[in-house]
Amino acid sequence: MQIAVDAMGGDHAPGEIVRGAVEAARERIADIILVGDQRVLEPELNPLHPPANIDIVHTEQVVAMDEQPALALRRKRDASIMVATRLVxxxxxxxxxxxxxxGAQMAAALLVLGRSGKIQRPAIATLIPTLKGPKLLLDAGANVDCRPEHLLEFAMMGNVYAARVMGIREPRVGLLNIGTEACKGNEQTLGAFNMLKAAxxxxxxxxxxxxxxxxxTxxxxxxxxxxxVLLKFGxxxxxxxxxxxAGEVKKTLRAKIGAALVLPALRALKKQVDYTEYGGAPLLGVQGVSIICHGSSNARAIKNAIKVAVRCVEEGLVTGLGQLPGVNTGEEVIQCRPC
Incomplete structure (x- = not known):
């Protein structure tokens, strides 16, 4: 399996991106195609002695983080994210x-890959740590203004991902709200509650x-x-x-001794909440696998994101999403009466 990696995207590109890709290739997680400026990538690659299953597709254009995505992609048809998406x-x-x-990755996915099946709004699905292991949150930032039917779509896509990729039988779906009562929330969540209940x-x-x-959940x-907001707050x-x-344990000798005793537990806890362990978040609802990584991703995060991509492909995620029924947006949303 070959995975295209946008080597020019990210706060620590191309160094950390290349390192993560090389680690994934060396561990035979996947064969890697690095997309970016070959003149920049080769000096990063050569000291790492890359394995034979890593190649470069050359392109000189890059979409900067502060550029307006749609406008930038119209002017930069050969931007690294566009070229990588075209490879898919x-x-x-x-x-x-x-x-x-x-934004550029979402725009490239919509322009090049198109929507999956009858999906109206693709969504970013991200894993968050909980007391019972990682759980799925969506949407994590693709759609800031939504109607109730869009939330129903997110639930349907999340259900497919949780079942196919996470291996959860009959995933429990919950609607994030300001109260557990059915009559709580705004027009968006009130309408979504009724739709979800009927789905x-x-x-x-x-x-x-x-x-x-x-x-x-x-x-x-x-x-x-x-x-x-929730993701970044966490x-x-x-x-x-x-x-x-760390500041408290340095204050007294007793605290330092206690910290030394619980250090293994603290390290394990830190690993559980470290975003690099989860790699990247799939963009659900497009006709292809597109994994969105944290802007400050290091090599470990990139390697784990490649693992996520491979898992999505192996479990037929795109096929499963393409089989989802369309959401009827013409029906009047019946809202429950105020408490």
Whole structure:
């Protein structure tokens, strides 16, 4: 299996991207096609003594993080993310992985690959750590303004991903809301609740923010605005907590001794909440596998993202999403009365 990697996208590109790709190739996770400026990539590759199953497709154009995605892609038809996505469309690669501009990757996927089946709104599905292992959250930032039917689509796509890729039988689907009661929320969540309840899903109802980390919900559904804020809040909180702990254990000798005793447990905990362990987030709802990575991804994150891409291809994710029925957007949404 060949995976196309946008070597020019990300805060630490191309160095960390190349390192991660080489590690994946060396471990035979997949054969790698690095897409980017060959004159820049070869000096990064040569000291690593790359294996034979890694190649370069040359292109000099790059979409910067601060560029308007649609406009940039119209002017830069040979941008690295566009070329990498075309490799998937042409069948030369099974998936694309990038840590570059999320907007540019989404735009490239829609322009080149197109939507999957009857899906209206592709969504970013990301794993979040919980007390019962990783669970799926979507949308994590692809759609900031959503209608109730879009949330239903997210739930349907998340259900397929959880079942096929995560191996969860009858995934429990929850709607993120400000209360568990059916009559809580805004027009968007009230309408989505009724649609989800009527759908052929294992819908467990509304869940609150504090319920996420119990791990009792396998697929957590929300719009991209809420999902992205929640995701970054969680990342920031985890970093702040470990910084606070590190500061406290340095204050007294007793604290230092205690910290030494629990250090293995702390390292294991840090690994559980480290985004690099989860690699990347698939863009669900496009006709191909497109894995979106954190902008600050290091080599480990890229290698793990390639693992995610391989898993999505092996489990036939795109085929499963293509079989989803369309959502009827013409019906009036019946909202429950206020409590």
């Amino acid at each position: 469309k042409e069948g030369r690669a099974a998936a694309v992985v990038s840590a570059g501009s999320t 052929n899903l294992n819908f467990i109802g509304n869940i609150e923010g504090r319920d996420i980390f119990t791990g009792d 396998d697929v957590i559904v929300c719009d991209g605005f809420v999902g992205n 990342e920031g909180m985890a970093q702040a907590l470990f910084t606070m702990i």
